[in-house]
Amino acid sequence: MNSENRSGLKERRLEVATRSRQRLVAHIAAGGTTDMADAAMENDSSAYCDPQRDQREKSRLFRQSPIVACFSSDVASAGDAFVFDLLGTSVLLLRSSDSRLRGYLNRCSHRGTRLIATRYGACRLESGRITCPFHAWSYDIEGKLSHVPGAEGFEQQLLEQRNLTPVQVREHLGLVFVQIQGQIEDGGIAAFFGDFHDEIAQLELSLLQPVHNFALDARSNWKYAMDTYCEGYHFSVLHRDSIGRDFFSNIAVFDDFGRHWRLCFAERALAALVDRDQSEWPDVAFSGIHFLFPNTLLVVGTLPQGEMCVRMFQLLPGQDAGSMTCLIRVYAPASVVADEERLSREFAYNDANSDITQEDYEVAVEGYRNLANAPDSFRLVYGRNEPALQAFHRALASALSEP
Numbered sequence: 001m002n003s004e005n006r007s008g009l010k011e012r013r014l015e016v017a018t019r020s021r022q023r024l025v026a027h028i029a030a031g032g033t034t035d036m037a038d039a040a041m042e043n044d045s046s047a048y049c050d051p052q053r054d055q056r057e058k059s060r061l062f063r064q065s066p067i068v069a070c071f072s073s074d075v076a077s078a079g080d081a082f083v084f085d086l087l088g089t090s091v092l093l094l095r096s097s098d099s100r101l102r103g104y105l106n107r108c109s110h111r112g113t114r115l116i117a118t119r120y121g122a123c124r125l126e127s128g129r130i131t132c133p134f135h136a137w138s139y140d141i142e143g144k145l146s147h148v149p150g151a152e153g154f155e156q157q158l159l160e161q162r163n164l165t166p167v168q169v170r171e172h173l174g175l176v177f178v179q180i181q182g183q184i185e186d187g188g189i190a191a192f193f194g195d196f197h198d199e200i201a202q203l204e205l206s207l208l209q210p211v212h213n214f215a216l217d218a219r220s221n222w223k224y225a226m227d228t229y230c231e232g233y234h235f236s237v238l239h240r241d242s243i244g245r246d247f248f249s250n251i252a253v254f255d256d257f258g259r260h261w262r263l264c265f266a267e268r269a270l271a272a273l274v275d276r277d278q279s280e281w282p283d284v285a286f287s288g289i290h291f292l293f294p295n296t297l298l299v300v301g302t303l304p305q306g307e308m309c310v311r312m313f314q315l316l317p318g319q320d321a322g323s324m325t326c327l328i329r330v331y332a333p334a335s336v337v338a339d340e341e342r343l344s345r346e347f348a349y350n351d352a353n354s355d356i357t358q359e360d361y362e363v364a365v366e367g368y369r370n371l372a373n374a375p376d377s378f379r380l381v382y383g384r385n386e387p388a389l390q391a392f393h394r395a396l397a398s399a400l401s402e403p
Ligand code: FES
Pocket: 108, 109, 110, 111, 112, 113, 132, 133, 134, 135, 136, 137
C-alpha cells in the first residue's frame, strides 16, 4: 500500500475516533445519556439453551460460513504455521515460500492422527515439512505426501491419493478466514464485510503483530458470554473494582453496520472535556469494540506511548450448548513487539485471568446454568440502552431465519 493511502487511513481513523469522542462527551454533558435502540427487546432462553438451535448455529454460522481464524501476521513468513480448532475440526494454516497461505485439516492421511498438537496458536516448521508423530509420514508445505517410512508396505497408487485435505482459506485486511464446509464464493469475503469494510480497513490490522494468546474454556453458552462484551450497563456493578473504575456505566456510542457493529464506552477521563473548548482537547486515540459477525470482537485500544493495540476475543461454541471457549489474542505494532522491555511492562498480565474476564465469566457460567434450568416461558430482556446486544441477537436470528 502506498504512503498516500496509508495516511488516508490514518486520517480516517482519527476522524472516527474524534467523532466517537464528541458523541461520548455529549452524553456525559447531558448527565449520563447513552445511544438507544428504538425499544427494549425480548428473547427466548431457548436461543441459548436449545440443542437444536446450537446445531443450526454450528452448521450455518461456523461450518458453512467464513470464520476469522487469526491475523495474517500470525503466519507471516514461509514456514509459519497456525493451528485453529473449529468445533472439533482442527485446521492447519501454512505459509509457503510463494507467500500463499494454505489451509489443511490437521489430520494425517495414514490413520488420522493429529499432525500438530497445538489447539490454537502459531508454530514454525523449521524443516519445511510436517511430520506425523505416529509413524512419521511427512508432508511438504503444499500438503503433498513427501515421505513414507517403509513405503513398500503401501501401493504407490494408494499413496498418491494421500495428500493433506485442503480447507478453504482467504486473507483480507490483515485477517485470515477459514471455512470448513462448502466453498467461499468469489466476492464472499467482500460480501461478509459489507458496509463494515472501510471501518476495518482503517484499523490497518496488517501493521500489527502478535504479542501473545490465551484460551479460556467455560461451562456457558458462547452467546451468553458474548453478551457480556456487548454493553457497558454493568460496569459500575459487576466491574466496580476493575473496568468500572475507569469507565462510566451505561454511556456508550453505537454504530450499526448490518451484521457487524462498533461500540465505544465512555472513559471517566472524558468528563474533564465537558467544559473545555474542542480546540483544547488533547490528541485523540481510538478505543472501542469492532464486532465481526458472528463471534469475533476486535477491542482496539491505545498504549501509553500512543500506538494502537488490538485484543481479539473469539467466542467459539463447545461440544454442547453449555460449553464454549474464548480465544484471546493480543496484537501490537512491530516496534512495540520488538521492544522486550515494553512488552514485559505493558503486556505482563494474563488476559484470560484479568479481573474483568473473571467477573464476566463467573456471570456467564452461573447465568447460563440458571437459563438452562428455567421454564421455557422465561424470556430475557435487552434494554433500549443495550443496542449492540439487540443487534447481535437480531443478526443471529436473521442469519438462522429464526423469528
Ligand atoms: S497416522 Fe500419521 S503416520 Fe501413521
